[in-house]
Amino acid sequence: MSNATLYPVPEEFARNALIDQDTYQRLYQASIDDPEQFWAEQAKRIDWMRPFKKVKQTSFDDHNVSIKWYLGGHLNVSANCLDRHLEQRSEQTAIIWEADEPGQARHITYRELHRDVCRFANALKHQGVAQGDVVTLYMPMIPEAAIAMLACSRIGAIHSVVFAGFSPEALAGRILDGRSNVVITADEGLRGGRSTPLKANVDEALTHADIKTVDKVIVVRHTGAEIPWHDHRDRDYAELMAEADDFCPPEPMDSEDPLFILYTSGSTGKPKGILHTTGGYLTYAALTHQYVFDYKDSEVFWCTADIGWITGHTYTIYGPLANGGTTVMFEGVPNYPDVTRMARVIDTHKINILYTAPTAIRAMMAMGDAAMAGADGSSLRLLGSVGEPINPEAWNWYYHTVGKGRCPIVDTWWQTETGATLMTPLPGATPLKPGSAACPFFGVQPALVDNEGNILQGAAEGNLVLLDSWPGQARSIFRDHERFVDTYFRTFKGTYFTGDGARRDEDGYYWITGRVDDVLNVSGHRMGTAEVESALVSHKDVAEAAVVGMPHDLKGQGIYVYVTLNDGIEASESLRQALRQWVRHEIGPIATPDVIQWAPGLPKTRSGKIMRRILRKIAVAEYDGLGDISTLADPGVVEHLINEHKSMT
Ligand code: PRX
Numbered sequence: 093m094s095n096a097t098l099y100p101v102p103e104e105f106a107r108n109a110l111i112d113q114d115t116y117q118r119l120y121q122a123s124i125d126d127p128e129q130f131w132a133e134q135a136k137r138i139d140w141m142r143p144f145k146k147v148k149q150t151s152f153d154d155h156n157v158s159i160k161w162y163l164g165g166h167l168n169v170s171a172n173c174l175d176r177h178l179e180q181r182s183e184q185t186a187i188i189w190e191a192d193e194p195g196q197a198r199h200i201t202y203r204e205l206h207r208d209v210c211r212f213a214n215a216l217k218h219q220g221v222a223q224g225d226v227v228t229l230y231m232p233m234i235p236e237a238a239i240a241m242l243a244c245s246r247i248g249a250i251h252s253v254v255f256a257g258f259s260p261e262a263l264a265g266r267i268l269d270g271r272s273n274v275v276i277t278a279d280e281g282l283r284g285g286r287s288t289p290l291k292a293n294v295d296e297a298l299t300h301a302d303i304k305t306v307d308k309v310i311v312v313r314h315t316g317a318e319i320p321w322h323d324h325r326d327r328d329y330a331e332l333m334a335e336a337d338d339f340c341p342p343e344p345m346d347s348e349d350p351l352f353i354l355y356t357s358g359s360t361g362k363p364k365g366i367l368h369t370t371g372g373y374l375t376y377a378a379l380t381h382q383y384v385f386d387y388k389d390s391e392v393f394w395c396t397a398d399i400g401w402i403t404g405h406t407y408t409i410y411g412p413l414a415n416g417g418t419t420v421m422f423e424g425v426p427n428y429p430d431v432t433r434m435a436r437v438i439d440t441h442k443i444n445i446l447y448t449a450p451t452a453i454r455a456m457m458a459m460g461d462a463a464m465a466g467a468d469g470s471s472l473r474l475l476g477s478v479g480e481p482i483n484p485e486a487w488n489w490y491y492h493t494v495g496k497g498r499c500p501i502v503d504t505w506w507q508t509e510t511g512a513t514l515m516t517p518l519p520g521a522t523p524l525k526p527g528s529a530a531c532p533f534f535g536v537q538p539a540l541v542d543n544e545g546n547i548l549q550g551a552a553e554g555n556l557v558l559l560d561s562w563p564g565q566a567r568s569i570f571r572d573h574e575r576f577v578d579t580y581f582r583t584f585k586g587t588y589f590t591g592d593g594a595r596r597d598e599d600g601y602y603w604i605t606g607r608v609d610d611v612l613n614v615s616g617h618r619m620g621t622a623e624v625e626s627a628l629v630s631h632k633d634v635a636e637a638a639v640v641g642m643p644h645d646l647k648g649q650g651i652y653v654y655v656t657l658n659d660g661i662e663a664s665e666s667l668r669q670a671l672r673q674w675v676r677h678e679i680g681p682i683a684t685p686d687v688i689q690w691a692p693g694l695p696k697t698r699s700g701k702i703m704r705r706i707l708r709k710i711a712v713a714e715y716d717g718l719g720d721i722s723t724l725a726d727p728g729v730v731e732h733l734i735n736e737h738k739s740m741t
Pocket of ligand 1: 356401402403477478479480481482503504505506507508509529590591592604606607613616617618
């Protein structure tokens with residue numbers, strides 16, 4: 093694939109690009125040779141209330157993992173995203189909100205956003221929220237969600253955004269882990285014409301999990317639906333805003349004070365509260381937003397990610413607003429009311445830069461050229477992809493049909509833990525290879541290691557690690573630093589292990605090959621096999637479950653489940669449906685199993701470890717490549733599983 097078609101930087105794009113090839117090389121080298129100097133320089137894009145004393149103090153030594161940037165500096169994130177733009181841009185649109193139903197957009201200027209954030213910050217204080225408190229957001233993609241995030245940052249509260257597609261059970265787990273005492277939600281969310289009862293879900297989460305710590309639930313009346321109301325606890329957002337003052341001074345925060353936690357899945361156990369802090373995160377978010385997307389003043393930037401994910405945090409909210417940009421928040425889904433929705437939004441709001449996920453691209457591509465039929469699309473200048481490997485077919489369709497062959501595609505590889513992009517082409521500097529995340533961003537030192545941890549040179553394939561820190565790196569897992577060290581720094585000593593595999597070709601381009609651990613990537617959403625398994629075994633009829641990924645045309649990966657039922661329980665189609673519903677109920681629709689296979693027994697080693705390798709092969713009918721099965725406690729189960737699989741297909 094190294095000799096894949098090379099797409100040179102379009103001449104016109106190169107002429108106006110912020111970073112050309114020579115500049116990339118020079119700056120990259122400078123960032124590696126003298127990180128302190130390079131990152132001190134980059135921090136000038138941020139307004140500091142007190143200058144930092146030291147740029148970087150980081151260690152990946154597993155006895156002493158510590159990641160600190162811009163030590164001693166004080167700043168406020170919301171002031172950087174709002175106040176400092178007021179002089180030049182008070183009437184510029186900060187957020188374009190595109191509602192689920194077409195034709196209902198709102199434009200919010202920096203002046204208005206600043207006022208609303210100040211008001212809500214005052215309201216939060218009024219409700220007793222103090223610096224360092226964790227505030228949980230369970231909200232649809234509406235401007236109030238951005239206002240709530242920024243208001244938290246203004247007063248030094250830590251936000252924990254929970255994707256509104258998660259179930260009450262999943263929400264409860266995150267509220268409990270964060271020991272949050274305030275939840276912000278809406279009456280309902282709307283996506284693709286369907287509503288989700290968010291407020292009722294919050295009530296259910298609090299009641300079922302018997303959560304006593306939450307004393308305030310703030311509710312945005314979004315659809316106006318009837319909702320349950322508890323006077324002692326529930327507060328109406330609009331009422332709080334009406335009473336609040338128009339100005340709230342931004343709290344000077346230490347560079348290493350927490351900004352937010354965001355839960356993400358790992359290969360084992362419950363989701364982890366990934367902790368990001370203030371100075372380094374904001375600097376890195378703003379810098380990558382500008383250079384990766386070649387962002388210029390007054391351009392309209394549309395990142396389609398939900399704020400429930402890291403992409404929504406960094407590239408819908410913090411990056412664009414720190415740069416004084418215009419960002420689009422989209423409440424809906426790409427195929428509602430029909431597959432032309434994305435094209436219509438692009439034309440209506442004259443989007444210059446579109447950043448989306450391969451799963452959305454594949455869904456549009458599945459409809460042939462209908463998705464872009466009749467669209468103008470001439471405002472587009474640059475396209476981006478994120479969340480999962482993009483297959484060359486989807487890349488080509490995106491490039492030719494959406495970008496009309498004019499727009500470079502930045503395939504950005506990163507993770508919740510990395511805060512922002514680590515590897516990507518820079519659009520004015522890097523010739524593109526479809527499906528490759530190309531090269532490291534400034535200051536980023538990727539390496540490939542074999543399973544023993546030896547660093548591989550030249551063209552090679554291996555486990556992807558990072559050799560040194562970057563400012564946007566997660567600092568810890570909330571209240572569980574040991575798990576942080578264990579998960580990321582013990583596998584390959586002295587490095588940060590990403591959990592991904594990658595290949596580097598002869599030109600030095602990186603190709604992400606996917607997770608090498610028990611984490612699935614379903615439609616660009618990260619899901620731990622352990623989480624789905626634990627949801628399944630909590631069902632009364634299930635004795636045991638094992639989950640593996642399988643290739644899926646639209647989702648990238650689908651969820652394939654092997655289930656052992658309790659003695660005396662009969663397998664049936666209705667039970668299969670019931671288990672699918674159960675997982676939706678326990679985690680959310682994104683975790684719905686695609687295939688459930690009955691398994692009277694699971695292939696286990698004598699020490700009881702499930703051999704997922706074998707299950708992955710059976711799921712794709714590769715019965716010959718199972719490898720050595722003689723070490724299994726009961727090799728007979730394999731034949732049984734194969735027969736069952738054959739009978740299903
Ligand atoms: O496997 C990689 C995949 O998504 C994982 C991170 O998921 P999450 O923390 O949810 O963040 C997603 C958005 C940044 C990675 O470990 N991934 C992300 N971007 C790419 C990717 N795989 C291939 N190519 C990408 N561009």
